[in-house]
Amino acid sequence: MAASISGYTFSSVCYCSANSSADHEGFLLGEVRQEETVSISDSQISNTEFLQVIEIHNHEPCSKLFSFYDYAGKVNEESLDRILKDRRKNVIGWYRFRRNTQQQMSYREHIIHKQLTHILGVPDLVFLLFSFISTANNSTHALEYVLFRPNRSTDFFDKDGVMKDIRAIYQVYNALQEKVQAVCIDVEKSERVVEAFQADVNKLKRQIAQKKNEKEQEIRMQQAILSRQMPADNVEPMFVPRMSYTGFAVEGCTLEDSDVSDPPPPYSDFNTSTHDSSGSPGLLESSSIFMPRPQAVGSSSYVSTSAGLKYSGNGASMPSSQRALPDNVDESEDSDYENLLEPTESSDSEYSQTRESRPSAHPDGDSRNTQTSQI
Amino acid sequence: RTGGGKMAVQAVHLEADAFLVCLNHALSTEKEEVMGLCIGEVPPAEGRPREGRVAALPVDTNRIVHIHSVIILRRSDKRKDRVEISPEQLSAASTEAEISFSRNSSRLSLPQSSYHGLLAEMTGRPMRVVGWYHSHPHITVWPSHVDVRTQAMYQMMDQGFVGLIFSCFIEDKNTKTGRILYTCFQSVQAQKSSDTARPWTDCCKVVEVSFLFAAFNYISYPSRYDRIEIPIHVVPHETIGKVCLESAVELPKILCQEEQDAYRRIHSLTHLDSVTKIHNGSVFTKNLCSQMSAISGPLLQWLEDRLEQNKQRMQELQQEKEQLLEELAALE
Numbered sequence: 001m002a003a004s005i006s007g008y009t010f011s012s013v014c015y016c017s018a019n020s021s022a023d024h025e026g027f028l029l030g031e032v033r034q035e036e037t038v039s040i041s042d043s044q045i046s047n048t049e050f051l052q053v054i055e056i057h058n059h060e061p062c063s064k065l066f067s068f069y070d071y072a073g074k075v076n077e078e079s080l081d082r083i084l085k086d087r088r089k090n091v092i093g094w095y096r097f098r099r100n101t102q103q104q105m106s107y108r109e110h111i112i113h114k115q116l117t118h119i120l121g122v123p124d125l126v127f128l129l130f131s132f133i134s135t136a137n138n139s140t141h142a143l144e145y146v147l148f149r150p151n152r153s154t155d156f157f158d159k160d161g162v163m164k165d166i167r168a169i170y171q172v173y174n175a176l177q178e179k180v181q182a183v184c185i186d187v188e189k190s191e192r193v194v195e196a197f198q199a200d201v202n203k204l205k206r207q208i209a210q211k212k213n214e215k216e217q218e219i220r221m222q223q224a225i226l227s228r229q230m231p232a233d234n235v236e237p238m239f240v241p242r243m244s245y246t247g248f249a250v251e252g253c254t255l256e257d258s259d260v261s262d263p264p265p266p267y268s269d270f271n272t273s274t275h276d277s278s279g280s281p282g283l284l285e286s287s288s289i290f291m292p293r294p295q296a297v298g299s300s301s302y303v304s305t306s307a308g309l310k311y312s313g314n315g316a317s318m319p320s321s322q323r324a325l326p327d328n329v330d331e332s333e334d335s336d337y338e339n340l341l342e343p344t345e346s347s348d349s350e351y352s353q354t355r356e357s358r359p360s361a362h363p364d365g366d367s368r369n370t371q372t373s374q375i
Numbered sequence: 376r377t378g379g380g381k382m383a384v385q386a387v388h389l390e391a392d393a394f395l396v397c398l399n400h401a402l403s404t405e406k407e408e409v410m411g412l413c414i415g416e417v418p419p420a421e422g423r424p425r426e427g428r429v430a431a432l433p434v435d436t437n438r439i440v441h442i443h444s445v446i447i448l449r450r451s452d453k454r455k456d457r458v459e460i461s462p463e464q465l466s467a468a469s470t471e472a473e474i475s476f477s478r479n480s481s482r483l484s485l486p487q488s489s490y491h492g493l494l495a496e497m498t499g500r501p502m503r504v505v506g507w508y509h510s511h512p513h514i515t516v517w518p519s520h521v522d523v524r525t526q527a528m529y530q531m532m533d534q535g536f537v538g539l540i541f542s543c544f545i546e547d548k549n550t551k552t553g554r555i556l557y558t559c560f561q562s563v564q565a566q567k568s569s570d571t572a573r574p575w576t577d578c579c580k581v582v583e584v585s586f587l588f589a590a591f592n593y594i595s596y597p598s599r600y601d602r603i604e605i606p607i608h609v610v611p612h613e614t615i616g617k618v619c620l621e622s623a624v625e626l627p628k629i630l631c632q633e634e635q636d637a638y639r640r641i642h643s644l645t646h647l648d649s650v651t652k653i654h655n656g657s658v659f660t661k662n663l664c665s666q667m668s669a670i671s672g673p674l675l676q677w678l679e680d681r682l683e684q685n686k687q688r689m690q691e692l693q694q695e696k697e698q699l700l701e702e703l704a705a706l707e
Binding site for chain 2: 007063139
């Protein structure tokens with residue numbers, strides 16, 4: 001495909017755009033033709049090349065935005081006719097001028113484009129996007145232009161009206177969940193094996209200990225017998241053998257090692273007033289202590305700057321996040337889903353709730369799970 | 376002297392219809408650089424009282440150069456990378472009187488109409504040449520060192536002189552994106568003395584330089600110049616001014632004149648045989664046809680479309696005016 005535009009038409013679009021303080025748009029008039037080139041060379045009999053040439057002859061600027069469509073992107077055919085009049089049959093595309101934006105078609109532009117192809121009856125309608133950017137000191141400016149022909153691309157919605165992304169993400173979720181469960185089964189098996197080994201090891205240790213004890217007891221008894229025959233002044237302290245565990249094993253519960261050690265020291269309270277921070281002089285002095293923040297659903301990205309162990313509002317690892325939303329959580333943490341329509345009585349979808357009518361008994365996590373299973 | 380390193384120009388305001396003509400001109404020619412002059416004014420900075428005496432080229436900071444229209448220039452030297460106008464012709468253009476041009480001059484010549492007079496008549500203010508512009512087709516927008524030197528030379532005459540460059544036909548094959556850039560610049564003398572030790576023959580080719588240019592290079596040892604960036608803003612101008620329209624339609628005339636001159640030069644050689652003459656005549660015909668299909672035809676199309684749009688706009692404004700008059704009458 002090749003496209004051409006005369007320098008005058010191009011400058012005229014730039015001129016209209018320079019005169020508008022907002023975005024600027026309009027229609028492209030011209031013709032599309034197919035060029036067939038047959039080339040004959042010594043090496044080949046004939047080689048035919050097809051080239052579609054889009055020639056833009058002139059443009060029809062719109063005096064203001066939203067002149068033929070509304071905020072939802074619905075095109076109004078009457079307004080379109082009013083703007084184009086008898087030039088409607090010459091329309092081969094439309095254009096938009098924007099400042100400081102990405103060189104991609106926006107979603108609304110996609111919707112409008114699709115409707116225009118149907119209304120104007122031009123399946124290969126083109127879209128010319130002008131983006132304007134400037135250097136920081138405004139000494140150099142660039143106007144970039146790209147021609148799109150988006151009719152070949154895929155739609156957002158499939159034939160059932162369900163957003164394709166939802167199907168795709170559900171498939172991913174399913175696959176992930178299956179994988180999780182498969183690995184879980186393997187892990188469970190490995191746990192049992194470890195458990196069995198641990199039990200065997202413990203049992204063997206106990207047996208060994210028991211045997212050693214018995215041996216020592218024998219030796220002692222022999223020594224005692226010998227010492228009764230010989231008077232002794234110093235009596236060795238009686239060695240009290242430890243009571244051996246009776247070796248019961250509760251299923252799924254690993255027993256502690258027979259080595260009874262001192263219990264671990266209790267966690268010290270973290271508060272700024274303690275002075276036992278000998279190892280880290282600066283840690284408790286600064287007022288903003290950053291602690292690693294576990295990321296859970298609904299966690300915010302900022303770190304807590306409070307000095308204590310208290311977590312702020314949106315329960316990162318606290319069980320309270322599983323309950324209904326507590327009162328101190330502000331509105332902004334509600335669902336992001338939007339509804340442009342009035343909520344109806346019989347709405348069965350959680351997503352169509354506006355914020356005001358959101359039932360407080362449904363925690364975020366559960367409602368999403370039930371919804372995905374209904375699709 | 377360049378005024379102690381202080382920038383004389385704070386910003387450039389380019390009226391949108393003049394911007395339109397610059398773009399038209401830049402986009403008209405893909406194989407060569409084109410150039411023109413910027414016509415406008417530099418109003419005195421506010422708050423500075425002008426004393427009785429007339430200061431010649433005041434070294435004020437914070438001046439804004441206002442460009443109202445442009446003059447398209449012909450180039451007698453049509454090589455790809457050379458765009459120059461001699462300072463004598465430039466100063467000629469700067470006078471308040473009619474622009475004179477010399478038919479016999481082998482260098483650049485200026486069009487016949489009196490743009491200054493016209494602009495002065497319409498705006499009530501004297502207009503003069505305040506800068507120059509040229510195009511960089513398929514080339515980056517930044518001025519070459521020759522451009523920077525040329526700009527420095529103009530600044531010798533007028534400190535507030537500015538240079539504009541329009542870069543067009545830039546295409547990125549990977550992203551299928553086209554681009555048009557424009558920038559505004561002036562020149563300052565480079566500070567580092569170590570860089571200035573360059574023989575002047577490196578900076579400009581002897582053969583192409585006019586006598587004055589060469590003299591300039593002899594008189595002041597050519598030190599290195601650097602460009603400085605000047606902010607430029609396109610100022611909305613919803614209707615196209617008369618001077619801009621006349622400049623726009625001047626372009627096909629200029630191209631045709633260039634072609635005629637080239638043909639006449641050849642045609643004046645009387646010793647050519649008839650076959651060669653036919654060949655030359657065909658070349659002229661072909662070139663003129665190509666100009667008409669690339670420039671005149673689309674220009675005509677654009678003007679007709681603009682006429683239609685203006686008629687439409689007239690009707691809408693007429694209706695709006697009537698409604699407003701009624702509204703006003705109702706309020707009284």
